[in-house]
Amino acid sequence: MGEKRQKKSSGNGDFPRNRVFEVAAEVFHRKGYDNTSMSDVAAAAGLTKAGLYHHISSKESLLYTVLDYGLDLTEAYVIKPLEDISDPLERLKTMIDLHLRLVLEERNLEVTGLLHECKTLSGSDRSRINRRKKEYVRMAAGIIAGVTEQYNVKDVNPKLAAYALLGMLNWTYQWYKVSGSNTREEIVRTFQHIFLQGILGNAWIDQQAKAATH
């Protein structure tokens, strides 16, 4: 993400993107996106409404900044670290781990639930968010295809499996509570187990047995 493109596409003047993200995500989380007004965001940011409009032209531009910054976080905390991992199975396990840890952050949960609101964006903003979402699905499908090839699994369509996995991971925004009874560790372990055993079957069971004896 170049500085230039960030500045060009966010249109927030000197109000930093991460600050817009934090304030807006917190208010969306508390009140729901539809119920949030620009006045609510101004109050949360400690600005007057006129002051906020100096930085952000509309609720639509706010939504764009929040979604685009959320995708920046995914790039930095999930996609980049995966580039250093060469073993396909290790890469998939790590992807599940990093993706879950990112979305289970309180402020990110609500942003995940906003992903489909990108249909309310217009023109180039909408295309850009959709393109970034599709790139992520393609990356996930590629990682899964690497694993099914490694273990010679023929009966799993990597694209459909990617959608199944992203559903498991992202739907957490509907039910996860930081104060709830399940730790992040437990959720990561359970989801890795269900998905990897789900696509690999015997190969996963053998792999676990081997890991246990080493």
Add this chain to the structure above:
Amino acid sequence: MGEKRQKKSSGNGDFPRNRVFEVAAEVFHRKGYDNTSMSDVAAAAGLTKAGLYHHISSKESLLYTVLDYGLDLTEAYVIKPLEDISDPLERLKTMIDLHLRLVLEERNLEVTGLLHECKTLSGSDRSRINRRKKEYVRMAAGIIAGVTEQYNVKDVNPKLAAYALLGMLNWTYQWYKVSGSNTREEIVRTFQHIFLQGILGNAWIDQQAKAATH
């Protein structure tokens, strides 16, 4: 669902709940919930705005009716048919099948994406929708627990597995297109395979091998 409670809680006068659902779901699907105004819904229903307000007091009451009716459909097309199935594994396979077929209907996709908007409802409406959502999660966890007991699986937490499954099924609202390359049959089969092999491992593999030889 008694007639009395429906009438009391929907507050739609003589504008039938299924008609409100169909019109509103279609408009939400086309424009997104946040972008939809009462004027848009009136136009889609062939009513004047005043005519619509005669039946529905607010966008909030519209949201309530849509969510509550969506849960009625789930009760009729998923929960009820499952009551006649006694074998735990057959019940879980059928639940995945029926739930997917219901949510992959074009009008229901957008409603699934609205589930988390129930935080914008107030008081008893919000409690009622939340209660019905929780009952469904509890039912799914119960069905999964029946299967893990039957096959003596100890390492899967049925509640977390239920969240994983509902994520796979409901996240379809983000990506599924009726005109897309994957048939419903293919999605149902793939998701049944990933989830059942994911929780059962060898027991599922043996069961499939047995089924193939009969």
